[in-house]
Amino acid sequence: MDATVPLLSHKEKMKFRWTAIDRIQLLSEIFFISGATVALVYFASGHAERRYLLLVAIFGILLSLTSTVYRSVRVHLWYGMLVDAWVGFALTFLSEVSVEADISNRLLTIEQSLLFGGFMMRAVCEYIAAVDGQFSANFQHNVPWGSFLGILLSFSLVVDDSLSVLIHLLRAMLYILLALMLTLKVSFALILFLVTVIHDFVCSSKKDDWFLMFQYGLITWIYIRPLMQFLFGRRRQFQCWLSVFHLKALHYNLIYIFYILLTIFYIASHLLAAVKHPQLTLLWPVFMFILIMWLLIHFPYWIFFLSMFRRFGMESVQNCTQPICEQTRARLHLMNNCLRAYGTVVFWLSGCAMLSSLFLSLCLYSVITLFSFYSFLSVIIFELAIVDLSRLLSNSLGGSCIAHALFIVQNEEDKMETVGNRLLQFFKKRMLHFHRPRNLFRHDMEKTDLLYEINSFFTCTTEDGLQYDSYFFYYNGPTDVQGNWQLKDDVFTLDDLLTCWRANILKSNSRLLIMIDAENAECWLKEVEKIEQDAIALQTRVQVADAEPGSADVDFTSSWLNYNDSEAVDEYPTKCRRAASCISVLPSFEQSFASSTFKFSNSVKFLETVSFWKKTLPDRMVGLVDAATHLNSGIAFLCCNWPTRWRYFKSRFKVILRPNILDTDHDFVFCNSF
Missing domain, CATH: 1.20.900 (Dbl Homology Domain; Chain A)
Structure with missing residues (x-):
């Protein structure tokens, strides 16, 4: 019987996926907000707005202390808007204390406000993208609207002349349009960057334009990143x-x-x-x-x-x-x-x-x-x-990496039709190439036909004549007590599969990713663990003694698809928990977090x-x-x-709350419990 093991909730997975980059961004935000708050209080002495700035300082300290909450409660967009607005107001007001309000300094001030306000909001969005595995470039998440509001508020408090306020509003609106163009148009951002560099080096007589130059470059790069994230975020x-x-x-x-x-x-x-x-x-x-x-x-x-x-x-x-x-x-x-x-x-x-x-x-x-x-x-x-x-x-x-996929299913077609369609849709979204996808369901297959199919599968190459980086092999069907696949006239063993693999693929250094949804499949795990000359990863279900009632009715393939499908990340069935195991001899795919689950062969x-x-x-x-x-x-x-x-x-010393994951680098993972 298959055991039922607890699966991480979405909240738990978010909690335990902090990386070094997340800690760096969090530390940067805390130090910056705290530093700007202290600077505001320090330089506000002697001004009538000192009490008001003190309230702003207290608000900033509270924001810095609750920055972790800001990352966790990601659905509250208004909180991020407040952070952006406060940073935009603080930096703009700080520059108004003694800096002359000419065009260069004003532009520099707005750049700084947009930079830090936008970076905070965008860092959180990228953290969400890392957790959810998906990202959408839209105005709500990629443009720091709160910074614009904070800048306009600071203009109204600092400048008394109505004409000056109108001019500042016009400049702010122009820069908003510029920011939107930079967010959407990479070519325009690169042209602006190059033109600015040429102007600073050739046409300008000021020696301090180095400072303005890297400000232009900085804000340009920051607004290019959302589009890069949009292209490769998934x-x-x-x-x-x-x-x-x-x-x-x-x-x-x-x-x-x-x-x-x-x-x-x-x-x-x-x-x-x-x-x-x-x-x-x-x-x-x-x-x-x-x-x-x-x-x-x-x-x-x-x-x-x-x-x-x-x-x-x-x-x-x-x-x-x-x-x-x-x-x-x-x-x-x-x-x-x-x-x-x-x-x-x-x-x-x-x-x-x-x-x-x-x-x-x-x-x-x-x-x-x-x-x-x-x-x-x-x-x-x-x-x-x-x-x-x-x-x-x-x-x-x-x-x-690009991969080639082969599916062998010997179960009843009515039972596997839904799962088979999900498999095809799942891997089509990840741009895997299929080996004769119409022949997904096979009945009474002979060993000779299977060997011919597998050899044909391993000899397939890309349009450029190169071997695929990975070959994904899926099997669902009857097996014997040793985990071998039962065919019409014979059994198909792991040695048969490896013989075909080594005869066609070994010299090209490609990888073999195997997924088996069958009884007694854990017998192959022990054999794969002994392999020292091939790059192979095996994902399958395991059997344990203490099975829970109702676990045998749960489909292993469906549970695996639910776990890997980012669009269904919040739709895990509460009782569809499966005990799984993965053995890998892929030393190049070792993850950054510590794990002793996957055994990596040093002999490869x-x-x-x-x-x-x-x-x-x-x-x-x-x-x-x-x-x-x-x-x-x-x-x-x-x-x-x-x-x-x-x-x-x-x-x-604690219970391992997250599953051990082996990233195949094809937008799906092999896990040791899901």
């Missing part, structure tokens, strides 16, 4: 987009190279802006360390592209002589390791930098200096956004990242790649990561 792998739009591997590589070069140029503009502001030199060690970390993370990618171009020329980049699956597998492994170490370090550095910024700005007794420090503090927050964007691009560009030499780089790169560069790959094993990262390790040991 984890649509980039190779799937290549397949849909009939693009070549040249576009794939050029987009990633362009992203790296543009980010380097943008960080360089930040550092040059710091040179123009001597007060910011004290923060140079912090930012240089972050920059070095960022360079080390992406260093293997640059070496890879340069080496491929040097060895094979442009033809290798365009035709992709190496299978894309090898590139994406190595890149995903590096990104997981490096981001895990990078995030924990920046988590502490960001807090120290924010505290030092606030302390120095208060000691210098200057509103414009405080404004400069907060502007450069925004660079730190943007660097954190770069980490998040890198993770997003690693899932969409670096971690992209051709799938190891370092081994891949050794085959691809010159010998003199392998040492540098090894250092970058094992970056997270140093003492500094061990010290900075102690809260995560403490949480891991603490969780060992």
Whole structure:
């Protein structure tokens, strides 16, 4: 009998999916709101609005203390509007205390208000997207409307002249239109960024335009991110987009190279802006360390592209002589390791930098200096956004995979018709290619026909002649006591499947993802666990002794689909809980959270990242790649990561509330309990 095990509720899954990026964003919001509140109270001395600002300060502190509630109670959009409005009002009013209200300073003020107000609201939306697995780009979530209201409120309190109020309102409305255009049009945002850079370097005689330049770049990038999130928010792998739009591997590589070069140029503009502001030199060690970390993370990618171009020329980049699956597998492994170490370090550095910024700005007794420090503090927050964007691009560009699927169903057609249609719809949404989808239901299949079907399945390639990154195999039918599939004339064993697999796929380094909904299927788990030379993951149901009444009537495939279907995330049937198990020998898919459930074989030499780089790169560069790959094993990262390790040991003494998940990188996962 199949056991019934408790499943996480949606609220519990939200609670236990905090990552280093989430902690960084939360810390940034708390420090920024608290710092702006203290600055407002400090610089309000001598002004008639001191009492009013004190109320605003108290309100800001309350917001900072309840920021966690803000993330948890995500349905209350009005709360986010209040945060945006307060930040917009605070920064705008702060700049009005002593800064002359010319066009440049006014534009800079509005940019800052929109930047921080919008970033807070957008960070929460991205957190929701990470939890729910879906995201929709719309005006309600992507445009910081509350910041606009706060800016208009500050204008009405500071400026007495009605004509000036009208001018400020007109400028605010123009910038609202500009923000909307930046939100929807990436091409317009890039043109604005390039025109601003050219104007600052060529046409302007002011030396302080570096400061305005990186403000333009910052707000431009912040408003590009929602569209990027919209394109890849549902984890649509980039190779799937290549397949849909009939693009070549040249576009794939050029987009990633362009992203790296543009980010380097943008960080360089930040550092040059710091040179123009001597007060910011004290923060140079912090930012240089972050920059070095960022360079080390992406260093293997640059070496890879340069080496491929040097060895094979442009033809290798365009035709992709190496299978894309090898590139994406190595890149995903590096990104997981490096981001895990990078995030924990920046988590502490960001807090120290924010505290030092606030302390120095208060000691210098200057509103414009405080404004400069907060502007450069925004660079730190943007660097954190770069980490998040890198993770997003690693899932969409670096971690992209396309798969081929084969379904073998030997049960009654009436019983499996509904589930079969759900399977087809589920995988069509995830852009899996099907091997003869019309022949889903098979009756009285002979072993010869099954072997022919499987060999034909494994020899299928993409339109470009490349092997698929993954081959998904689903079986639902009768089995014997050893888990072998019962056919009309014989049984089909795991060795038969592996023989076909190794004869066709082994040299291309593709992966085999197996899902079995049958009795005694756990016998194959023990066999897969012993495999040391193949990349195989197996998802199946298990049988335990203490079965609960009614659990045998629950369909395992339907429960698995309900768990993985993001559109039905709140529709889990309360009694459809299944005991499942997954065995994987995919070392490249190890997750960031600690888990001892999945057994990863260290003997899979051709799938190891370092081994891949050794085959691809010159010998003199392998040492540098090894250092970058094992970056997270140093003492500094061990010290900075102690809260995560403490949480891991603490969780060992508690009931594991979330299922252990193996991400297949195809927008569905294999779990150990659902």
